[in-house]
Amino acid sequence: MNVKDVIIIGGGSTGCGIARDLALRGISHCLIEKNDFAAGATGACHGLLHSGGRYAVADTDAAAECIAENRILSRIGRKCVEQTGGLFVRLPGDSKKYRDAFLKGCERLGIETEVLSPTRALELVPSLNPALEEAVRVPDCSIDPFRLCMLNIVSSKARGGEIFTHHEVINIIKERGRCVGVKLKEKLSSSIKEIRGKVIVNAAGAWAQRIAILAGSSLPMTLSKGSLVVTNHRLSNMVINRLRPPSDGDIIVPNEAVCLAGTTSVAVDSPDNLEVTSGEVETVAWEAASMVPEFEDVRLIRTYAGVRALLNSESLDGRQISRSFQIIDHKNGLFSIIGGKLSTYRLMAEKLCDAVMRHLDLKRACLTAEKPLEGQEELRGYPLSDRLESLKDIICECELVRRSDVERVIQRISPKHIGDIQHRTRLGMGPCQGGFCTYRALGVMQETGKVSPEESIEILKEFLQRRFKGIRPVLWGDQLREEQLIEYIYLGILSMESY
Amino acid sequence: MNKGTYDAVVIGGGMSGLTAAITLCDAGKTVAVISKGDPVCCLSTGCVDILNSTDEPFDGISSLPFGHPYGLVEQDLIIEACEHFMETAARGSLPYAGSIHKNRHLITPIGMKKTTCLVPKTMEHANCDENEGIHIVSFRGLKDFFPSYIMLQYSNTGCSIFDASVSSTIGIAERFEDERFRETFADWLSRQHIPEGKIAIPAVLGIRSSFSIYKELSQRTGRTFFEIPTLPPSLPGIRLFKCMKQAFLARGGHLYWGSEIASVEKLGAIIEGVTLKNPGRVGRVQGRAFILASGSFISGGLFARMDSVQETVFGLPVYYPENRSGWFKDSFFSRGHQIEKAGVEVDSSFRPLADAPFKNLFICGSIMARSEVMKYGCGHGLAIATGYAAARSCEGFVR
Numbered sequence: 001m002n003v004k005d006v007i008i009i010g011g012g013s014t015g016c017g018i019a020r021d022l023a024l025r026g027i028s029h030c031l032i033e034k035n036d037f038a039a040g041a042t043g044a045c046h047g048l049l050h051s052g053g054r055y056a057v058a059d060t061d062a063a064a065e066c067i068a069e070n071r072i073l074s075r076i077g078r079k080c081v082e083q084t085g086g087l088f089v090r091l092p093g094d095s096k097k098y099r100d101a102f103l104k105g106c107e108r109l110g111i112e113t114e115v116l117s118p119t120r121a122l123e124l125v126p127s128l129n130p131a132l133e134e135a136v137r138v139p140d141c142s143i144d145p146f147r148l149c150m151l152n153i154v155s156s157k158a159r160g161g162e163i164f165t166h167h168e169v170i171n172i173i174k175e176r177g178r179c180v181g182v183k184l185k186e187k188l189s190s191s192i193k194e195i196r197g198k199v200i201v202n203a204a205g206a207w208a209q210r211i212a213i214l215a216g217s218s219l220p221m222t223l224s225k226g227s228l229v230v231t232n233h234r235l236s237n238m239v240i241n242r243l244r245p246p247s248d249g250d251i252i253v254p255n256e257a258v259c260l261a262g263t264t265s266v267a268v269d270s271p272d273n274l275e276v277t278s279g280e281v282e283t284v285a286w287e288a289a290s291m292v293p294e295f296e297d298v299r300l301i302r303t304y305a306g307v308r309a310l311l312n313s314e315s316l317d318g319r320q321i322s323r324s325f326q327i328i329d330h331k332n333g334l335f336s337i338i339g340g341k342l343s344t345y346r347l348m349a350e351k352l353c354d355a356v357m358r359h360l361d362l363k364r365a366c367l368t369a370e371k372p373l374e375g376q377e378e379l380r381g382y383p384l385s386d387r388l389e390s391l392k393d394i395i396c397e398c399e400l401v402r403r404s405d406v407e408r409v410i411q412r413i414s415p416k417h418i419g420d421i422q423h424r425t426r427l428g429m430g431p432c433q434g435g436f437c438t439y440r441a442l443g444v445m446q447e448t449g450k451v452s453p454e455e456s457i458e459i460l461k462e463f464l465q466r467r468f469k470g471i472r473p474v475l476w477g478d479q480l481r482e483e484q485l486i487e488y489i490y491l492g493i494l495s496m497e498s499y
Numbered sequence: 500m501n502k503g504t505y506d507a508v509v510i511g512g513g514m515s516g517l518t519a520a521i522t523l524c525d526a527g528k529t530v531a532v533i534s535k536g537d538p539v540c541c542l543s544t545g546c547v548d549i550l551n552s553t554d555e556p557f558d559g560i561s562s563l564p565f566g567h568p569y570g571l572v573e574q575d576l577i578i579e580a581c582e583h584f585m586e587t588a589a590r591g592s593l594p595y596a597g598s599i600h601k602n603r604h605l606i607t608p609i610g611m612k613k614t615t616c617l618v619p620k621t622m623e624h625a626n627c628d629e630n631e632g633i634h635i636v637s638f639r640g641l642k643d644f645f646p647s648y649i650m651l652q653y654s655n656t657g658c659s660i661f662d663a664s665v666s667s668t669i670g671i672a673e674r675f676e677d678e679r680f681r682e683t684f685a686d687w688l689s690r691q692h693i694p695e696g697k698i699a700i701p702a703v704l705g706i707r708s709s710f711s712i713y714k715e716l717s718q719r720t721g722r723t724f725f726e727i728p729t730l731p732p733s734l735p736g737i738r739l740f741k742c743m744k745q746a747f748l749a750r751g752g753h754l755y756w757g758s759e760i761a762s763v764e765k766l767g768a769i770i771e772g773v774t775l776k777n778p779g780r781v782g783r784v785q786g787r788a789f790i791l792a793s794g795s796f797i798s799g800g801l802f803a804r805m806d807s808v809q810e811t812v813f814g815l816p817v818y819y820p821e822n823r824s825g826w827f828k829d830s831f832f833s834r835g836h837q838i839e840k841a842g843v844e845v846d847s848s849f850r851p852l853a854d855a856p857f858k859n860l861f862i863c864g865s866i867m868a869r870s871e872v873m874k875y876g877c878g879h880g881l882a883i884a885t886g887y888a889a890a891r892s893c894e895g896f897v898r
């Protein structure tokens with residue numbers, strides 16, 4: 001029978017980080033993720049590797065964790081961190097008092113700052129609102145959440161970690177009141193497996209409460225949705241924050257060829273079926289435009305929403321390790337980890353694994369802060385020069401992804417979902433958001449026999465609906481024009497709706 | 500009147516604009532067409548949808564909701580317009596088949612059925628039922644065409660793949676224009692074992708001479724072929740556009756291609772001329788009447804801002820659904836998004852409605868309000884009918 005020391009539920013940054021940490025400590029483990037890596041909050045987040053500046057005034061614990069982890073990740077994850085640097089911009093009317101507290105806070109925490117005149121700031125980021133009063137430079141970075149997850153998984157797999165993506169935990173097996181394993185369902189085939197483990201780690205993010213209930217434990221949480229918008233090109237090469245107490249729509253993060261702006265914060269009951277409203281889009285675009293005026297006219301290519309999970313405070317009862325995230329030992333073989341940030345995922349994993357090691361009565365030190373992430377050399381991405389070489393083979397015109405890139409991914413990982421290919425090639429991440437190339441990529445996929453033609457059409461339909469949901473809130477201007485074209489292609493030319 | 504003033508200046512070189520322009524040329528008028536770029540037609544299947552939401556399109560038109568622009572075109576005129584189109588296409592060596600009284604169903608690249616009405620003769624035999632034997636001939640590396648999708652739906656289907664050493668539809672079509680290539684292809688085809696009755700081929704049989712290539716191939720191999728229209732860039736759409744453009748030029752029309760309107764010269768309620776943004780040789784074009792056929796959102800005749808919709812050439816008043824959150828339905832797969840109703844409202848003579856400022860401006864095509872081209876499946880049909888009718892109205896005005 002398949003028995004592991006640790007079963008990890010959730011393939012977000014937290015779960016993947018835990019898998020690597022355990023692997024480096026030589027603990028046998030498996031990870032179960034119901035979709036693809038980074039399918040939850042991790043993939044829907046801003047991708048800002050915080051310098052800590054944002055929390056320097058109101059939440060100094062979190063700020064201290066951020067700057068420490070920022071330095072560690074910059075060292076161990078060179079290839080998935082872009083050293084963009086960040087600016088906190090103060091606009092007319094923004095409090096000077098806050099700025100003073102900000103600088104003082106940063107100084108106390110050891111976050112490097114440099115106060116820039118408007119002229120100097122505009123040299124660095126010409127698209128800034130020229131009316132700015134001043135800007136403060138901090139070591140914010142941009143981080144690719146999907147790559148980060150995959151690189152953590154590389155270490156896990158290399159040391160025998162078993163990874164089940166597209167497998168959902170549907171039950172927790174209990175014997176004499178203790179959690180001893182999980183039941184998982186393969187999403188496409190609906191086949192059921194059982195895996196046994198000594199410890200089960202619940203890193204299911206906003207879904208963690210459901211896992212806890214399966215285990216007969218309680219985990220009262222509050223959920224808050226955050227929405228962000230994606231532009232069709234980079235408006236800034238640096239992270240832009242507003243120099244004021246954190247609020248809606250005050251961060252812009254460059255990522256690959258685009259910028260992400262957000263977020264909002266709206267209480268929700270469920271982490272599924274998130275809708276981004278037109279009102280949220282307007283708030284975010286409007287706030288972003290106050291820092292970078294081009295936001296008023298820029299083409300927004302889609303929206304995303306993710307859910308932050310917060311533990312209800314009454315259930316904390318002193319077990320918290322830090323104010324910014326919580327580890328709960330349910331005393332029945334289940335450990336939950338809630339809250340935190342992408343930026344501090346490694347620290348979260350370290351603390352959780354320390355707790356698990358104590359539980360297993362093992363003593364092996366955490367190595368994740370010293371050892372660089374493995375597999376980064378292959379993750380060079382697909383540099384433009386390479387891609388231009390064989391233009392005739394291009395199947396994604398927006399991001400210049402070749403048929404051979406797609407075939408390589410198919411050979412390597414036998415994907416069952418279009419997202420598996422997208423995340424590994426950037427297929428469909430450009431202005432048309434996969435409207436054209438998804439059909440092609442799926443055609444190639446079914447040609448290789450990895451999915452059947454029927455399955456590939458089902459996947460395509462599901463993709464198109466999901467895509468539409470993300471785009472619908474930003475349908476005006478050029479994005480509306482493109483959408484009408486895509487609609488005509490799938491309904492008018494292919495008659496897909498009758499499938 | 501100035502020398503060099505056209506009887507009519509058409510803005511927009513799509514199906515509606517070219518139909519209007521050709522109609523006016525046939526009536527002996529001097530006509531210019533200004534177009535900023537290739538029209539939506541080049542992306543289309545080249546088949547003329549008249550009204551897809553019913554089986555009998557011509558009869559169906561009379562039960563469209565009040566306010567649909569088809570309602571402005573008299574029944575006789577719709578028939579006349581379609582006949583005029585069939586004739587124009589046939590004279591341009593792109594003969595069409597079909598009748599406006601009956602829709603037909605084509606196989607799509609994923610094996611579904613697309614309803615349409617008038618089809619190029621290279622697709623005449625595309626009406627197939629699920630048990631009919633079909634053999635698909637495709638090409639190695641073709642990007643947007645995967646025979647297995649069709650084979651899934653049509654159980655008696657076989658498939659052969661030819662290596663044309665190019666992989667884009669346009670590249671292959673270009674090769675079919677070459678006689679030696681056609682010979683090689685026909686020889687190869689004769690050597691394949693093909694028990695099925697009909698041969699389906701993605702629409703790549705040439706660019707300029709598709710019908711004669713199609714006939715020649717049928718004769719050489721003794722088989723029945725039909726083309727399956729592919730995704731954009733789509734050969735049948737490009738052929739149709741080229742054919743219409745050629746018909747216009749052959750009738751002495753003047754084309755200002757790649758030019759956008761920079762400004763409008765007006766005197767009271769009369770438009771006298773327009774200046775072009777990319778002047779090339781001529782910076783100004785003057786006319787006695789103007790026809791606006793600049794299309795809907797895709798072509799940029801309409802532009803949606805965050806909270807409103809604009810007409811981009813003359814700044815005409817536009818009808819649009821007020822609340823942006825209601826512009827689109829929730830499902831990608833349901834037709835009939837509210838935003839499709841956006842457009843310019845016109846009176847029975849195809850002039851912008853009442854309070855609109857211009858007396859010598861006529862409107863046709865997908866820029867018209869409530870045309871809902873996607874919902875009803877009436878793209879080229881409406882363009883042809885309204886282009887023809889608007890030209891008649893304009894002709895009366897400049898007489």
Ligand SMILES: Cc1cc2nc3c(=O)[nH]c(=O)nc-3n(C[C@H](O)[C@H](O)[C@H](O)COP(=O)(O)OP(=O)(O)OC[C@H]3O[C@@H](n4cnc5c(N)ncnc54)[C@H](O)[C@@H]3O)c2cc1C
Nearest residue numbers: 010012013014034040041042045046048169205226342343
């Ligand atoms: C809008 C937004 C923006 C953010 N921006 C930033 C930022 O810029 N920088 C930063 O540092 N942090 C940011 N955060 C916070 C950060 O995204 C999260 O704290 C972090 O990604 C959480 O990771 P996680 O692995 O705990 O959760 P998740 O990423 O949500 O992972 C949980 C996973 O569990 C899986 N799962 C759930 N149920 C099951 C089941 N039954 N079986 C199997 N798998 C299951 C889910 O599919 C999911 O993939 C942001 C958060 C939001 C919402």
Ligand SMILES: Cc1cc2nc3c(=O)[nH]c(=O)nc-3n(C[C@H](O)[C@H](O)[C@H](O)COP(=O)(O)OP(=O)(O)OC[C@H]3O[C@@H](n4cnc5c(N)ncnc54)[C@H](O)[C@@H]3O)c2cc1C
Nearest residue numbers: 511513514515535536538539543548794798864865878879
């Ligand atoms: C992918 C796709 C497939 C389709 N398939 C079919 C089909 O199979 N059958 C069918 O019947 N219909 C189909 N349609 C719909 C059909 O193509 C259109 O409804 C119809 O062709 C519209 O014609 P039009 O003349 O109104 O406008 P358009 O074709 O949009 O032409 C407008 C022209 O005006 C020009 N223009 C715009 N603004 C300016 C300016 N300021 N100055 C100068 N020129 C300007 C544009 O460049 C363009 O050439 C399809 C549409 C799409 C998008």
